[in-house]
Amino acid sequence: METEVLIIGGGPAGLTAAFEMASRGLEVTIIDESFSLGGQLCQQTQLIRALPSAYQPMAGFKLANKLTEQLKDFSVRYLLGHRVIGLYADGSIGVTDEKDVFPVKAKKILVATGAAENAISFPKWTLPGVITIGAAQTLVNRDFVMPGKEALIVGSSDFALDVAYQLMEVGVNIKGIIEKSAVVNARDKEKVNQVEKKGIPFYFNSYVKEAKGNGEVEAIDIQLQNGILTETVDLVCIDGSRSPILDSFYQLGCSFGYQEVLGGWIPQYNKHFQTDQKNVFLAGNAAGISNHAALLLTGMISGISICEELKVLNRDAFKELTLSYWRELENLENKDAWQARIRHIEKFSAPLLKDQFIS
Numbered sequence: 001m002e003t004e005v006l007i008i009g010g011g012p013a014g015l016t017a018a019f020e021m022a023s024r025g026l027e028v029t030i031i032d033e034s035f036s037l038g039g040q041l042c043q044q045t046q047l048i049r050a051l052p053s054a055y056q057p058m059a060g061f062k063l064a065n066k067l068t069e070q071l072k073d074f075s076v077r078y079l080l081g082h083r084v085i086g087l088y089a090d091g092s093i094g095v096t097d098e099k100d101v102f103p104v105k106a107k108k109i110l111v112a113t114g115a116a117e118n119a120i121s122f123p124k125w126t127l128p129g130v131i132t133i134g135a136a137q138t139l140v141n142r143d144f145v146m147p148g149k150e151a152l153i154v155g156s157s158d159f160a161l162d163v164a165y166q167l168m169e170v171g172v173n174i175k176g177i178i179e180k181s182a183v184v185n186a187r188d189k190e191k192v193n194q195v196e197k198k199g200i201p202f203y204f205n206s207y208v209k210e211a212k213g214n215g216e217v218e219a220i221d222i223q224l225q226n227g228i229l230t231e232t233v234d235l236v237c238i239d240g241s242r243s244p245i246l247d248s249f250y251q252l253g254c255s256f257g258y259q260e261v262l263g264g265w266i267p268q269y270n271k272h273f274q275t276d277q278k279n280v281f282l283a284g285n286a287a288g289i290s291n292h293a294a295l296l297l298t299g300m301i302s303g304i305s306i307c308e309e310l311k312v313l314n315r316d317a318f319k320e321l322t323l324s325y326w327r328e329l330e331n332l333e334n335k336d337a338w339q340a341r342i343r344h345i346e347k348f349s350a351p352l353l354k355d356q357f358i359s
Helices: 012-022 039-043 060-069 133-141 158-169 189-197 247-251 292-309 315-332 335-348
Strands: 002-008 028-032 076-080 083-087 093-096 101-111 115-117 130-132 150-154 173-178 207-212 219-224 227-232 235-238 242-244 256-259 264-267 280-282
Touching (some): 012 028, 150 227, 158 173, 158 189
Parallel strands (some): 002 101, 028 076, 150 235
Antiparallel strands (some): 083 093
16 A cells, blocks of 8 residues: 555544645545544543634544544545554555554655553552543543542643543542642643532642552552541542653654653654654654644644645745744643753754744
């Protein structure tokens, strides 16, 4: 099989990149292990406010539908239920549907494989009933399963608070939010206010000392500053943050650098989201953990960068669009992530000056 552009990952970043390219006439193929498009957006019912100007605030699953629908009229091939397993000697990508293996030859490859949740370990953390916040969200919003009745949340990121609120909406009693630092990690103060109005206590400077239970979690010992609090629960949702999924980059021979704020090890890339392998680009959480706006905008920037390289977008239009998208990214990405991203780019390519992202 041959295609002009192969996108590995059919989540928000991959879909926005596909739109930039397919709408300008490029033949695009999207491969994803899932049998549906949209990635984690599909089970996100919370309102997403911080989005690029081309999109209105909307719930995550509605955004997934919009990103998918806007591709309907363009030349996009979908290989759903497929995954990348390696690289052939001629540069083709090895793809499997778990039955057959076949090569896909592409002029350009865009990796938008997203991120994976990290676990938080503590004694007996493997007891049934201890799950990640992402798993809890999937159970509630996709599988329509109530994962428990009495719950604790470990971690206080924006995502953790979103899931806490979604659990409350289906009748789960949230007995507390455990946070190892002295303050809430969530940046959206409205989310914090929503949770506080529900009377959910925050346990700061605290951590899970031990889970208890016979065959499943039944209680949690919380180490507080002034002692131990034991809460009876049947559900513990842990927020260990996320790390970029890097398997495809290793297979493609990309180099890496470390940026803790962006999730740890991430591929080296320049201001066009091009890796040190000149035909390999990246977007989304694969380029560093960030918010929804950044997922879409990195996809948009990498998409038009490929368009310019394949000569379907002239240089002047490319410059104008790139500058516009970078300005939006600066405005919508949180300050720490933005600064870490710029440091990462400058470390592995030419230093950036303000408004000079496209020189």
